[in-house]
Structure formats: structure tokens, C-alpha cells
Amino acid sequence: MSALRGxxxxxxxxxxxxxxxxxxxxxxxxxxxxxxxxxxxxxSLDLILGYAGIVSLGxxxxxxxxxxxxxxxxxxxxxxxxxxxxxxxxIAALAGFVASFLVVRGEDLARLMVTLGIGLLLYEAANRAxxxxxxxxxxxxxxxxxxxxxxxxxxxxxxxxxxxxxVLLLVFIFLKRLTSSPFGLSLRxxxxxxxxxxxxxxxxxxxxxxxxxxxxxxxxxxxxxLAQTTQFVGLDSLGFNRSAELLIMLVLGxxxxxxxxxxxxxxxxxxxxxxxxxxxxxxxxxLGLLLVxxxxxxxxxxxxxxxxxxxRLGRSSQERAR
Amino acid sequence: xxxxxxxxxxxxxxxGLSAVSDVSLEIPQGARHAxxxxxxxxxxxxxxxxxxxxxxxxxxxxxxGERITALPQHLRVKKGLTRTFQINTLFPGLTVxxxxxxxxxxxxxxxxxxxxxxxxxxxEIGEATELLATFKLDRDAQRRTAxxxxxxxxxxxxxxxxxxxxxxxxxxxxxxxxxxSxxxxxxxxIAALPADVTVLFIEHDMxxxxxxxxxxxxxxxxxxxxxxxxxxxxxxxxxxxxxxxREAHG
Amino acid sequence: xxxxxFDGIAYGSLLFLVSLGLSVTMGLMNFVNLAHGAFAxxxxxxxxxxxxxxxxxxxxxxxxxxxxxxxxxxxLERLLYRRxxxxxxxxxxxxxxxxxxxxxxxxxxxxxSSQQPMRLPEFLRGQVHLGGVDFGIYRLFLVAVVAAxxxxxxxxxxxxxxxxxxxxxxxxxxxxxxxxxxxxxxFSVAFALGSGLxxxxxxxxxxxxxxxxxxxLKFMVYFLLVVAVGGAGTVKGPLVAxxxxxxxxxxxKYYVPQVGAFVIYAAMVILLIAFPAGLFGRRR
Ligand SMILES: Nc1ncnc2c1ncn2[C@@H]1O[C@H](COP(=O)(O)OP(=O)(O)O)[C@@H](O)[C@H]1O
Ligand SMILES: [Mg+2]
Numbered sequence: 001m002s003a004l005r006g007x008x009x010x011x012x013x014x015x016x017x018x019x020x021x022x023x024x025x026x027x028x029x030x031x032x033x034x035x036x037x038x039x040x041x042x043x044s045l046d047l048i049l050g051y052a053g054i055v056s057l058g059x060x061x062x063x064x065x066x067x068x069x070x071x072x073x074x075x076x077x078x079x080x081x082x083x084x085x086x087x088x089x090x091i092a093a094l095a096g097f098v099a100s101f102l103v104v105r106g107e108d109l110a111r112l113m114v115t116l117g118i119g120l121l122l123y124e125a126a127n128r129a130x131x132x133x134x135x136x137x138x139x140x141x142x143x144x145x146x147x148x149x150x151x152x153x154x155x156x157x158x159x160x161x162x163x164x165x166x167v168l169l170l171v172f173i174f175l176k177r178l179t180s181s182p183f184g185l186s187l188r189x190x191x192x193x194x195x196x197x198x199x200x201x202x203x204x205x206x207x208x209x210x211x212x213x214x215x216x217x218x219x220x221x222x223x224x225x226l227a228q229t230t231q232f233v234g235l236d237s238l239g240f241n242r243s244a245e246l247l248i249m250l251v252l253g254x255x256x257x258x259x260x261x262x263x264x265x266x267x268x269x270x271x272x273x274x275x276x277x278x279x280x281x282x283x284x285x286x287l288g289l290l291l292v293x294x295x296x297x298x299x300x301x302x303x304x305x306x307x308x309x310x311x312r313l314g315r316s317s318q319e320r321a322r
Numbered sequence: 323x324x325x326x327x328x329x330x331x332x333x334x335x336x337x338g339l340s341a342v343s344d345v346s347l348e349i350p351q352g353a354r355h356a357x358x359x360x361x362x363x364x365x366x367x368x369x370x371x372x373x374x375x376x377x378x379x380x381x382x383x384x385x386x387g388e389r390i391t392a393l394p395q396h397l398r399v400k401k402g403l404t405r406t407f408q409i410n411t412l413f414p415g416l417t418v419x420x421x422x423x424x425x426x427x428x429x430x431x432x433x434x435x436x437x438x439x440x441x442x443x444x445x446e447i448g449e450a451t452e453l454l455a456t457f458k459l460d461r462d463a464q465r466r467t468a469x470x471x472x473x474x475x476x477x478x479x480x481x482x483x484x485x486x487x488x489x490x491x492x493x494x495x496x497x498x499x500x501x502x503s504x505x506x507x508x509x510x511x512i513a514a515l516p517a518d519v520t521v522l523f524i525e526h527d528m529x530x531x532x533x534x535x536x537x538x539x540x541x542x543x544x545x546x547x548x549x550x551x552x553x554x555x556x557x558x559x560x561x562x563x564x565x566x567x568r569e570a571h572g
Numbered sequence: 573x574x575x576x577x578f579d580g581i582a583y584g585s586l587l588f589l590v591s592l593g594l595s596v597t598m599g600l601m602n603f604v605n606l607a608h609g610a611f612a613x614x615x616x617x618x619x620x621x622x623x624x625x626x627x628x629x630x631x632x633x634x635x636x637x638x639x640x641x642x643x644x645x646x647x648l649e650r651l652l653y654r655r656x657x658x659x660x661x662x663x664x665x666x667x668x669x670x671x672x673x674x675x676x677x678x679x680x681x682x683x684x685s686s687q688q689p690m691r692l693p694e695f696l697r698g699q700v701h702l703g704g705v706d707f708g709i710y711r712l713f714l715v716a717v718v719a720a721x722x723x724x725x726x727x728x729x730x731x732x733x734x735x736x737x738x739x740x741x742x743x744x745x746x747x748x749x750x751x752x753x754x755x756x757x758x759f760s761v762a763f764a765l766g767s768g769l770x771x772x773x774x775x776x777x778x779x780x781x782x783x784x785x786x787x788x789l790k791f792m793v794y795f796l797l798v799v800a801v802g803g804a805g806t807v808k809g810p811l812v813a814x815x816x817x818x819x820x821x822x823x824x825k826y827y828v829p830q831v832g833a834f835v836i837y838a839a840m841v842i843l844l845i846a847f848p849a850g851l852f853g854r855r856r
Pocket of ligand 1: 336339341359360361362363364365366367368
């Protein structure tokens with residue numbers, strides 16, 4: 001019981017960090033919003049990969065779709081943020097729903113190819129549809145209205161930061177619910193053994209379709225959020241690199257825990273901000289090396305390591321008590 | 323009354339190999355029916371055909387008179403046809419309790435819900451705890467399945483199947499890999515199932531087969547060699563030659 | 573029309589040459605190797621360095637590219653790949669993305685990110701007229717080289733002891749082990765050979781595909797696609813798939829330049845839907 005309360009306390013403390021950052025680091029709000037948005041994006045992949053166990057190499061497709069949907073809406077004169085956010089989520093969800101039928105059948109390799117293919121397809125489509133998307137130059141002229149008709153997006157990025165924070169927190173609470181529910185348990189069952197699930201009466205494909213669609217919707221919301229807060233959509237929002245980096249930060253933070261997605265996104269973005277500022281080539285090299293080392297030595301990610309350390313501490317204190 | 327489970331001319335080919343050929347079985351409700359045969363006879367393949375893991379090359383499967391040949395696996399389970407696996411097929415990263423609760427939630431049609439946490443599903447957790455107790459698994463309920471020894475995992479394998487409350491239970495070598503002292507216990511739990519539950523089990527230990535089975539089907543090279551009571555099977559010279567003879571060597 | 577077809581075939585031959593090793597990796601060890609393009613890139617740089625720094629003639633750089641990348645492949649297989657054969661596909665994906673990033677960064681560090689210059693020897697340049705159609709001499713050369721190699725590989729696979737072992741291992745690794753085949757060793761050799769072929773393809777391909785440090789990512793999907801469509805573990809499957817993709821891609825870029833690479837990605841998704849186990853795939 002007290003362990004539960006302790007867990008709650010840590011969670012509250014965790015969510016106070018971004019709020020403290022808002023007050024203490026006003027110069028970093030741009031980076032801060034980016035972290036919050038990418039964390040949201042990573043959460044969406046955690047549902048699909050960390051819980052349901054589907055490896056995706058093209059998750060940026062849904063992020064980009066959401067971004068272009070919200071960006072285009074605003075660029076064509078519909079600047080109301082919340083409906084734009086919703087539109088981004090709905091478009092991505094529709095695409096995710098359709099794609100899920102391809103992803104859900106077949107094995108890992110086929111899935112990898114299909115997710116990769118869908119990502120590349122959309123990238124190329126956005127690239128070619130320059131009349132609509134601005135092509136390589138990106139979509140500009142995204143003019144946002146006020147949130148609730150009250151809070152305008154300011155140059156300093158305060159509104160953007162708090163807006164992103166609120167969306168992240170709400171989605172997180174939703175996902176927390178989802179993953180601790182029977183539905184979440186059944187996703188973990190599929191991840192742990194897709195062959196056993198049908199033998200206990202579980203409609204595996206239907207579950208995966210649902211999970212994949214929800215994941216796509218959240219990715220779309222994250223993309224829409226980026227479009228709205230930066231008032232720009234670049235082709236790279238759909239690119240393979242974004243999908244790969246997303247995978248890296250999620251695994252870096254630790255999969256199947258939700259918090260791992262957020263921690264991974266924060267660590268990755270901050271490191272990238274520092275290191276790629278120094279030299280982007282070095283950054284890519286160290287990132288690659290980190291991945292290789294990581295696969296061999298630290299598969300639980302940052303939170304996995306923290307958990308293992310906490311367990312060890314707990315055990316030794318128990319032994320001392322004895 | 324139609325049989326609980328019936329097959330007609332069921333066959334499965336893997337390339338050139340006929341793993342199951344023209345098998346027609348009829349298993350009445352409440353039966354305790356054993357399926358025996360040397361390794362590679364096609365017993366597991368037959369179970370895979372019955373449960374929909376594999377599509378038959380020819381023939382049909384009937385459940386209580388209804389043709390289910392094309393029904394997906396999970397819907398057969400919903401109709402009460404459940405199997406266990408010869409090699410443990412469990413959820414290594416879930417706790418034992420979580421695994422069983424999951425199976426119960428699926429049975430009750432609650433597993434797609436997302437509003438309430440699993441921890442507030444008291445009835446299902448209670449049922450799972452009771453079920454685990456019958457297998458003396460209550461001590462291990464909170465441990466990850468992967469942490470259990472193979473023999474203990476074997477019990478989880480069967481508990482998971484029972485959690486679906488099967489009308490027809492197919493057991494693929496349930497006692498394989500556990501000490502023989504415990505295997506009597508395992509089959510005891512199965513024998514103690516309500517009398518209207520139909521049980522078809524594969525088992526290599528002839529002692530156990532003769533103790534628990536009312537009827538036996540002998541499968542050799544994918545074909546039914548004979549079917550009869552344990553006495554009839556024990557008396558049959560052909561069976562002795564192809565099966566019991568080999569067993570004595572192996 | 574014929575010219576486009578021919579260009580597509582030349583392009584497809586290159587894809588085939590590079591992808592063959594990947595088909596072994598995926599087919600034999602069920603290993604998802606996104607870093608395969610890095611071996612092709614390495615071969616390309618070996619060729620360029622040998623030519624510009626050491627004055628080696630182009631034709632002589634080809635065997636060098638093959639040998640150097642084969643050795644690199646053998647070493648990496650021994651040290652790293654081997655340890656991940658049983659690992660999850662996620663681990664393999666992460667590992668090979670890591671390797672890809674490192675190779676790209678290293679290439680950028682040493683050679684910059686610009687296209688590498690390539691001067692073909694005089695006798696490989698220019699065109700020949702045959703039946704009213706212009707054929708690039710280099711492309712003819714390319715097709716001839718790949719055809720010859722394919723014949724050799726086909727022979728190797730069909731007629732030699734090693735080939736029989738590879739086929740047995742791809743078909744059923746467990747059964748092959750049971751027959752006393754040292755599957756791990758077969759795979760090491762096949763991996764080195766596949767890396768070498770990729771390196772050779774990279775060197776031959778500078779003129780056609782170009783060579784810069786982003787090569788491994790730029791062409792990753794093509795190589796994966798050849799394997800996914802062609803199925804793994806045969807010579808025929810990837811060959812047909814590579815030629816098909818090569819022709820489709822070239823034709824797409826030639827006839828409908830506005831949609832460009834869209835054609836090939838759409839074809840990819842459609843092919844994957846229609847043939848989830850590959851054109852010649854066996855279901856496991
Ligand atoms: N998925 C499969 N693909 C190819 N052959 C298989 C497959 N499953 C089983 N077999 C073959 O079918 C035969 C029967 O196997 P199985 O049903 O497992 O026998 P048993 O359970 O009686 O020992 C064996 O020769 C086995 O190798
Ligand atoms: Mg068997």
C-alpha cells in the first residue's frame with residue numbers, strides 16, 4: 001500500500017519536472033515543446049511496439065499525416081487549434097486503420113517491409129504533391145488562431161509549451177488507463193506469445209488493428225501539435241530518419257512502460273541538441289555506436305537499468321532488515 | 323445425439339509428406355479418449371487441425387454436429403474447444419496470475435475493455451486464484467512465468483486451458499517433462515473435471531493411458547491403425563508390433 | 573522503349589548483385605540486416621580510393637573491392653552478427669540501424685558527403701548502335717559481368733558441395749544440422765561471399781547509382797525489397813525480382829517523372845500485399 005503511494009508520489013514529481021522547466025528555463029521553451037511533442041510521438045510507438053510487440057519502421061507516416069492535415073487546415077484558413085489537432089488525429093487514425101490490415105497479417109519481416117513501404121510511399125507522395133504540401137520547401141503559412149479563443153501562440157513559445165504539455169499529459173493519462181486495462185493486458189499477451197493468444201480465445205488481429213489505429217491517431221496528434229506550435233511542416237516529418245530515431249529513443253528509454261518513451265525522448269532530444277550542435281557527423285556516429293552497444297548490453301533501456309538498480313537496492317535493504 | 327467432436331476424412335500434407343491421412347474420429351460427449359502413436363505419427367498435427375492452427379488439405383471437423391473446418395482458432399475456443407501444447411506455449415513476461423486472469427477475461431468477453439484497470443476485476447482475479455490453488459500454483463501466482471521451473475510451467479499450461487472452461491479439452495502430452503510422481507496428479511486434475519467435459523489426450527506413458535482412458539485411438543504414420551478399449555488395444559498384435567514394441571526399445 | 577528496358581535491366585542486375593548476400597542473411601539466418609547497403613558503399617569507396625590514390629585501373633579495382641568487403645563482412649559476422657542470430661528482430665533492426673549510421677558518419681568524416689567522381693576507362697564509355705537503338709557500353713559491360721557471375725553462382729549453388737550445404741541450410745537449418753552440416757560455418761562463408769558481392773556491386777554501381785555517404789540508407793529499401801519480393805535463399809527469386817524492380821523503377825522515372833519513386837514504392841506495397849511470402853517464397 002505504501003509502495004503504491006510512493007509510486008504515485010514519484011509520478012507526481014515526474015510531471016512537475018516539465019512545469020519546473022517552464023518556470024526556470026524560459027530560454028529553452030522551444031526545445032522544451034519539441035521534447036514534449038516527440039515524447040507524445042514516442043508514447044504512440046510504445047503502445048504499438050512496447051505493448052503489442054509490432055516492430056514498425058514507418059511510424060513517422062502517421063506523424064507526418066497529422067502534421068500535414070493540421071498544417072494544411074491552418075494554412076487554408078482554419079486556424080482553430082483544437083479542431084486542427086483532432087483533424088490530425090482522425091486522418092492519421094483512418095490511415096492507421098487501413099494500414100493495420102496489412103501490418104497485422106504476416107510476420108516480423110513482412111511487417112517491417114510494409115511499415116517501411118507505407119512510410120516511404122507517403123514521403124514520396126508529399127514530396128511530389130508540392131502544389132499542396134510545398135514539397136521539399138515545406139509547408140509554410142500555417143497561421144494559428146487562439147486556443148479556446150483566448151490564448152494566442154506567442155513568440156517566446158509559452159503558449160506552445162503549455163499547450164503541448166497539456167496534450168501530452170492528457171494522452172498519457174489515457175494510455176495509462178488503456179495499458180492497465182484488460183485490453184492492455186491482452187496486448188501484452190500478444191507481445192509475449194502471439195501463438196497462445198488464439199488458443200485462449202483471443203481475436204489477435206482485431207486487437208492489433210485497434211491498437212495500431214490508436215497508436216496512429218496519437219502519432220497524428222503529435223504531428224499536428226508540431227505543425228501548430230512551429231507553424232511549419234517539413235518533409236522530414238514523414239522521413240525514415242524520424243521513424244528510426246523514434247525507435248531509438250523509445251528503446252533507449254525502455255519499452256512497454258510509457259515513462260520510458262518520455263524519458264527516452266527527453267534524453268535523446270537534449271543530447272541531440274548539444275552534440276549535433278557540435279558536429280552532426282559525430283552525433284550520427286555516436287548514436288550508431290550507442291545503438292550497437294545498447295543491443296548487446298542494455299536491452300532494458302534507461303528505465304530498465306533504474307528498475308534493476310532499485311530492485312537490487314530493495315533486496316539488499318531487505319536482507320539487512322533480516 | 324451427435325458426437326461432441328467428429329472428423330471426416332481429415333488429411334494434412336506438408337509438401338510430399340502426409341502427416342495426417344483420412345482420419346475419421348468420433349468422440350462422444352464426456353469421453354476420456356487417448357490418442358497414442360509413435361513419434362511423428364501426426365498426433366500434434368491432428369490437434370492442430372482440430373483447433374484450426376492448420377488448415378486441412380482435405381476433410382472436415384465437426385463440433386457437436388456443426389461444421390467448423392473453416393472457423394478461426396479463437397472462435398473454436400469460444401465454442402468450448404480448447405487445447406494445450408506439447409511444448410509450453412506461455413506468456414513468459416506475464417505473471418502466472420496475469421496469464422490466467424487474461425484467459426478468464428477473454429472467456430467472459432471482457433478483454434477488449436479499457437475503462438477499468440485489471441486490478442479492479444475482483445471476480446476474475448478470485449477465480450484465477452482458485453484455479454491456481456487447485457494446481458498448487460498459488461505461491462507462484464505473482465512470479466513471472468519465465469521464472470518458474472519447466473515442470474511448474476507445465477501446470478500453468480494446463481491451468482490456462484482450464485481457465486477457458488472448455489467443453490472439449492485436447493491435451494498434447496500434458497505430462498511430458500514433469501516427474502512421473504506429479505504426472506499422476508496432473509492427469510488426476512483432468513480426470514476430476516466435470517463428467518460432461520470431453521477429454522482427448524495424447525500420452526506416451528502407457529501406464530497413464532490405461533489408467534485414465536476409456537477408449538484409445540492408435541495413430542501410425544498419419545493413419546488410424548485401430549480404435550478400441552484399452553483391453554482391445556493391449557491385445558492387438560499389430561499395435562504391439564508397431565508401437566509397444568518400439569516403446570520398449572526407446 | 574527498348575533503351576528504357578535495357579537500362580532497367582542493367583539497373584536491376586546491379587540491385588541483384590548487391591541484394592544476393594542479403595537474401596542469404598535473411599533466408600539462412602532469418603536476420604533482418606538493414607546495414608547491407610553499407611557493404612556496397614564500402615566496395616564503392618575501395619574502388620574510388622584504389623583508382624584516385626593508387627592509380628589502380630578500374631577493372632583491377634573490382635576484385636579488390638570484392639575481397640576487401642568480403643573480409644570486412646567476415647570480421648563483422650564473427651564479432652557481432654553471429655551473436656544476434658537468435659535475437660529478436662527488434663534487436664537486429666536496432667543493431668543494423670546503428671551499424672548503418674556509423675558507416676554513414678564514418679564515410680562522411682573521411683570522404684565528405686558529396687558525390688564521388690568516377691572516370692570510367694575509355695573503352696567502357698560511349699554507346700553502340702544496335703538495330704537502331706543506342707546501348708551504353710558500360711551498361712552492356714555491367715549486364716555481361718552480372719550474367720557471368722550469376723552463371724558462376726548458379727553453378728556453385730547447384731553443383732558444388734558448398735552449394736548443397738547452403739541449400740540444405742536454407743531449407744531447414746535444423747535438419748541440416750542433423751545431417752552433420754556445420755550451418756554456422758556455412759553461414760559465415762555465405763555472409764562473407766554476400767558482403768563481397770555487395771562490395772563488387774557498389775564498385776560497379778558508382779557509374780549508375782552514384783556514390784555518396786548516404787548510400788546505405790538511400791538504397792536500403794531497394795535491397796530489402798528485392799529480398800522481400802524475390803524470396804530468400806535462391807538465386808532465381810532475387811534475380812527476377814531485381815530485374816522487375818529495376819525495369820519498373822527506370823520506366824517509372826522515365827515515363828512519369830512527375831511521380832518519380834512513387835511508382836516503385838507503390839509497386840512494393842502492392843507486391844507485398846499480393847505475395848506476402850515473396851514471388852517464389854515458401855511458406856514456413
Ligand atoms: N509445420 C510443419 N511443416 C512440415 N512438416 C511438419 C510440420 N508439422 C509437423 N510436420 C511433420 O509431420 C509429421 C507428424 O508430426 P507431429 O504431428 O508433430 O507428430 P507427433 O505429434 O505424433 O509426434 C512429422 O514427420 C513432422 O516432421
Ligand atoms: Mg507431438
